[in-house]
Amino acid sequence: MKETELRLLLREMSLEEKIGQLVQLPGYFQHEGAATGPAGDMGLTQEDLRLAGSYLSIIGAEKIRKLQTEFMAQHPHHIPLLFMADIINGYRTVFPIPLAQGCTFDTEAVQEGAAIAAREAAAAGIHVTFSPMADLVRDARWGRVMESTGEDPYLNGQMAAAMVRGYQGDNPKKKGKIAACLKHFAGYGAPEGGRDYNNVELSPRTLLEDHLPAYQEAVDAGCEVVMASFNTLDRVPSAANEWLFREVLRKKMGFSGMVISDWNALQELLAHGIAADQREAAFIALRAGVDMDMTSPIYTRNLKQLVEEGRVPEAWIDESAWRVLTLKNKLGLFERPFKDADEEDEKALLLSDAHRQAARDCAEKSFVLLKNEEQMLPLQGDEAAFIGPYVGSPYLNGAWSIFADDQDTVTVKAALSRHPKTKKAPTAPGCPINDPDQPVMGFQQPVAQDNLEPETALNEAVSIAKSAQKVVLCLGEHRECTGEAASRGDLTLPKCQLRLLEAVAAVNENIIVVLFGGRPMDIRPLKEKAKAILAAWLPGTEGGNAVVRTLLGESNPSGRLSMCFPYCVGQVPIHYNHLNTGRPYHGDCHAGRFGSKYQDIPNEPLYPFGFGLSYTAFSYSPVRLSADRMTKQGSLTASVTITNTGTCPGTETVQLYLRDLAASVARPVRMLKGFRKVALAPGESREVSFTVTEDMLRFYDLSMRYVSEPGDFEIFLGPDSQTQNKARFTLE
Numbered sequence: 001m002k003e004t005e006l007r008l009l010l011r012e013m014s015l016e017e018k019i020g021q022l023v024q025l026p027g028y029f030q031h032e033g034a035a036t037g038p039a040g041d042m043g044l045t046q047e048d049l050r051l052a053g054s055y056l057s058i059i060g061a062e063k064i065r066k067l068q069t070e071f072m073a074q075h076p077h078h079i080p081l082l083f084m085a086d087i088i089n090g091y092r093t094v095f096p097i098p099l100a101q102g103c104t105f106d107t108e109a110v111q112e113g114a115a116i117a118a119r120e121a122a123a124a125g126i127h128v129t130f131s132p133m134a135d136l137v138r139d140a141r142w143g144r145v146m147e148s149t150g151e152d153p154y155l156n157g158q159m160a161a162a163m164v165r166g167y168q169g170d171n172p173k174k175k176g177k178i179a180a181c182l183k184h185f186a187g188y189g190a191p192e193g194g195r196d197y198n199n200v201e202l203s204p205r206t207l208l209e210d211h212l213p214a215y216q217e218a219v220d221a222g223c224e225v226v227m228a229s230f231n232t233l234d235r236v237p238s239a240a241n242e243w244l245f246r247e248v249l250r251k252k253m254g255f256s257g258m259v260i261s262d263w264n265a266l267q268e269l270l271a272h273g274i275a276a277d278q279r280e281a282a283f284i285a286l287r288a289g290v291d292m293d294m295t296s297p298i299y300t301r302n303l304k305q306l307v308e309e310g311r312v313p314e315a316w317i318d319e320s321a322w323r324v325l326t327l328k329n330k331l332g333l334f335e336r337p338f339k340d341a342d343e344e345d346e347k348a349l350l351l352s353d354a355h356r357q358a359a360r361d362c363a364e365k366s367f368v369l370l371k372n373e374e375q376m377l378p379l380q381g382d383e384a385a386f387i388g389p390y391v392g393s394p395y396l397n398g399a400w401s402i403f404a405d406d407q408d409t410v411t412v413k414a415a416l417s418r419h420p421k422t423k424k425a426p427t428a429p430g431c432p433i434n435d436p437d438q439p440v441m442g443f444q445q446p447v448a449q450d451n452l453e454p455e456t457a458l459n460e461a462v463s464i465a466k467s468a469q470k471v472v473l474c475l476g477e478h479r480e481c482t483g484e485a486a487s488r489g490d491l492t493l494p495k496c497q498l499r500l501l502e503a504v505a506a507v508n509e510n511i512i513v514v515l516f517g518g519r520p521m522d523i524r525p526l527k528e529k530a531k532a533i534l535a536a537w538l539p540g541t542e543g544g545n546a547v548v549r550t551l552l553g554e555s556n557p558s559g560r561l562s563m564c565f566p567y568c569v570g571q572v573p574i575h576y577n578h579l580n581t582g583r584p585y586h587g588d589c590h591a592g593r594f595g596s597k598y599q600d601i602p603n604e605p606l607y608p609f610g611f612g613l614s615y616t617a618f619s620y621s622p623v624r625l626s627a628d629r630m631t632k633q634g635s636l637t638a639s640v641t642i643t644n645t646g647t648c649p650g651t652e653t654v655q656l657y658l659r660d661l662a663a664s665v666a667r668p669v670r671m672l673k674g675f676r677k678v679a680l681a682p683g684e685s686r687e688v689s690f691t692v693t694e695d696m697l698r699f700y701d702l703s704m705r706y707v708s709e710p711g712d713f714e715i716f717l718g719p720d721s722q723t724q725n726k727a728r729f730t731l732e
């Protein structure tokens with residue numbers, strides 16, 4: 001529809017109709033879809049349902065075509081509904097969780113994953129996905145770290161933009177494309193104590209410099225929708241934060257699309273103590289710039305009266321309704337209200353071989369080899385027994401894969417039995433995933449317990465461990481232990497799994513752990529007892545195949561940690577790009593008391609950001625700079641030569657970090673500013689160069705200006721965030 005026609009339509013719409021556009025109803029009003037939050041009585045009338053702008057969580061071409069047809073027929077202006085859903089790491093073909101996708105350091109693979117998710121979801125009738133989540137995360141207690149791409153602003157920005165490109169392509173109207181919704185604006189990844197929905201305290205500088213850049217990248221990539229976060233920021237809940245949306249998001253960051261609240265967040269303004277009643281909540285949220293109210297009764301039941309009382313100018317309603325209509329128009333819904341919903345396409349696309357293959361490739365790229373002593377890996381084939389609750393587990397998708405079917409998932413056991421080299425491998429669960437005395441709540445109901453008799457299961461596992469050359473232990477947290485509302489105060493593995501580890505280690509010292517789960521955990525016992533550890537995260541539909549291929553060396557691990565593994569929970573929040581303190585501790589002043597350190601645990605994480613091994617080895621030349629001085633208008637080149645010094649082909653992820661040695665405000669000890677993946681054959685060398693420009697050196701100075709300051713900088717080029725391979729230059 002032409003913009004002039006759309007304007008005309010808006011002008012013709014009644015106030016009730018315009019308010020209707022600002023309302024998103026939960027799918028369960030149509031007896032469909034999962035409730036992804038507490039389901040309250042919205043107290044809506046048939047008329048309210050008749051005018052709604054959008055539904056959440058309804059999916060499936062047939063259902064959506066039917067609902068759209070019926071809805072449009074009765075709507076006064078036949079305005080189509082917008083269908084949105086949480087397509088987070090895939091729809092039916094599930095890719096690794098976003099945290100694992102971050103570990104790929106491969107924006108093309110991530111973009112492709114989002115493109116496939118979009119293609120499947122579009123065929124199933126979806127118009128908008130609630131992804132990417134670009135929240136910066138530094139606290140592994142927070143269950144939603146699984147949905148982020150990690151602890152680094154630059155990496156998160158690259159990944160968020162890649163996802164937006166994947167979902168939307170160059171035009172979300174095109175076939176197989178959907179609009180992306182960036183979330184959760186802003187700072188949702190930093191809840192106090194790592195507890196979900198908790199308040200967030202960030203200094204303005206930390207917000208601007210560490211948290212906003214990834215959101216900005218997604219906005220710059222053309223993301224059509226932004227979701228307001230649940231949390232308070234400086235004591236104001238986002239859904240009430242006029243400054244955040246009107247000043248920061250729209251004026252400073254240049255976002256012109258639609259803003260949606262999170263689930264029931266407008267109603268939650270009452271619990272926050274920001275609004276005394278629903279009427280007030282409606283006023284505050286609309287004033288803040290929240291265009292669409294997700295699943296709360298607040299807009300539907302209050303905006304009309306507020307306009308009639310003269311408290312809310314109708315222009316505010318028009319502005320928000322215009323944004324909703326514009327999004328519908330950008331998606332082409334006025335001409336093609338079903339967009340790509342097509343049952344034939346669903347049949348052809350969902351879980352197609354090509355999609356499964358891409359999911360497997362992405363999973364393999366996301367695996368991080370944390371330890372590999374005595375060349376435990378790769379396996380030859382038949383020398384290992386496979387033990388642990390994750391051997392046969394189909395729960396390899398993250399908690400957000402609410403539309404996937406676990407029956408489509410390839411378990412490790414299934415993959416072993418299909419592979420000629422491992423089809424005879426002995427397997428045993430050894431124990432359940434969760435401790436029986438620690439029930440875990442899923443989205444809708446408690447997670448079912450594995451029905452195992454503990455002693456029999458343990459004895460069986462020990463017996464097969466005894467007679468095997470090596471043992472692959474498949475351990476980890478249940479997928480429902482991460483995701484929304486899944487914060488934890490203890491990051492160790494379930495007790496039953498630690499007991500299994502002990503028992504197996506007592507009879508076989510050649511242990512390889514494949515670690516599953518949605519967050520970095522306290523894995524000290526694994527590091528102590530296992531000779532090899534492969535972090536496989538929650539790898540998705542093709543997880544089993546990806547794991548078996550990797551263990552056999554058919555795929556060489558190249559993933560790098562997008563979030564460090566803390567030494568233990570006492571260190572969190574922890575991140576590599578911290579400030580130095582006035583008393584930095586380098587492990588060299590043990591005798592003294594007064595360094596910035598703990599008395600009982602190290603400062604360093606167990607495994608740092610950017611870390612990951614390969615079945616081959618790489619060497620780095622010293623860093624070469626094209627010049628040791630740079631003007632603000634100029635640039636310089638930093639290069640390094642990488643050599644594959646091992647015996648098999650492999651991919652190295654070269655990481656560029658910068659450090660500003662003295663500035664008007666304290667600067668991080670280093671910051672990732674670039675990365676490059678290089679595939680090298682054994683003996684092969686390659687020069688890798690990065691261009692350094694002045695904009696990479698900018699920060700918010702003492703007066704909150706975004707500038708660079710002349711002085712000395714260090715540049716690091718190496719395999720992880722602890723590299724000491726560095727050179728120095730001066731910015732004039």
Ligand code: NOJ
Nearest residue numbers: 036037086130183262263
């Ligand atoms: C709440 C979550 O915070 C958000 O990420 C999600 O998209 C919505 N529910 C919709 O399910």
